[in-house]
């Protein structure tokens with residue numbers, strides 16, 4: 345309850361948090377000077393602190409919160425599930441929410457990805473996909489296929505396997521000695537276009553590099569992992585759909601599994617329910633998490649083809665796919681996910697998001713010509729722009745975040761990249777408001793006098 349804290353308002357929670365909570369993605373020494381924002385409650389796209397100030401959740405709380413905070417329909421489903429069955433282990437038991445979710449997601453792929461393996465966080469889904477792809481090749485008589493390929497600037501999570509296929513130095517460097525060796529190939533990031541080159545041209549160049557690797561190493565490669573359409577955590581690097589089509593063809597030609605990490609880009613974020621749909625392809629493994637449970641409970645899953653599933657069938661449990669987490673397929677989380685899928689249907693979310701995207705793009709249009717800004721870009725419900733180094737200055741992301749808070753915005757740039765991934769609740773008025781506040785925050789933070797302040801690039805943390 346706002347004001348219920350005996351120490352009074354925000355400061356008490358901040359003090360107690362710093363005393364006992366080790367925050368993620370945070371330098372705790374700096375957090376003492378810039379303490380975390382204590383949130384008392386959420387309602388729709390808004391979060392409220394203990395002093396009743398509101399903040400628009402411009403990044404959907406690390407991209408999970410698709411339909412706003414404390415959504416009535418998701419909450420009603422959860423309350424019902426809570427009284428029936430909050431959780432039961434998924435080994436030897438099953439339950440309706442897991443079954444229905446697997447069925448409905450598979451139907452969304454036209455049955456191509458026929459089985460669903462559950463976990464909890466995104467990184468665990470990536471671990472599963474890596475293990476499963478390697479193991480299924482082994483089962484098919486190819487134990488030598490044990491190498492993985494990932495893209496430069498890709499992010500797939502921070503457990504050791506997921507980190508090995510991640511290329512974000514600030515998260516990876518400290519643990520590099522512990523990580524398995526993988527192949528990294530060119531990112532198809534359209535910002536790398538040379539004069540006169542199109543995004544599809546960059547995609548073709550990136551695919552050519554991948555093909556060269558496959559040509560020489562395919563016999564040893566189990567899988568390629570990609571974030572389809574947008575490499576989010578490294579700074580919303582967007583690419584052309586042509587890349588995914590080329591990748592699918594190359595994986596087929598060279599016998600390499602394709603893992604689509606749709607943890608950030610799935611669930612309508614790029615405009616279609618699955619990002620891969622826009623390229624007209626299906627992967628062999630599709631990882632989903634974040635938005636699938638609407639931002640209320642951790643849930644992740646890996647969808648795969650029935651041929652992969654069949655490779656593990658045997659009488660002996662040791663020949664199965666052995667990877668389990670205690671909360672795998674948690675009934676509450678699956679029920680929340682079903683409520684999320686219901687909302688997509690009931691509210692015609694994908695069509696309405698297209699309208700929302702157009703409205704916010706129009707409201708942000710002045711940024712396209714802003715001399716402080718490079719590479720204004722948008723895909724579906726993701727917007728991003730890079731602030732030129734000579735305008736950004738020192739600790740740009742941190743200063744932008746705090747200036748945003750003063751303007752009722754909860755926003756966390758990645759390095760010099762400002763991005764928006766709002767909940768699917770924007771109307772035209774809110775879109776105007778949001779664009780206005782982003783531009784006001786930019787005015788407050790980006791100054792030419794920042795020149796010389798920050799010669800080294802800022803670490804990019806989401």
Ligand SMILES: Cc1ncc(COP(=O)(O)O)c(C=O)c1O
Pocket residue numbers: 465466467468470499500501502571576577605606607608609633634
């Ligand atoms: C594409 C992608 N994969 C994997 C992950 C890891 O998910 P989690 O943080 O739930 O472990 C993330 C998280 O940002 C992500 O963006």
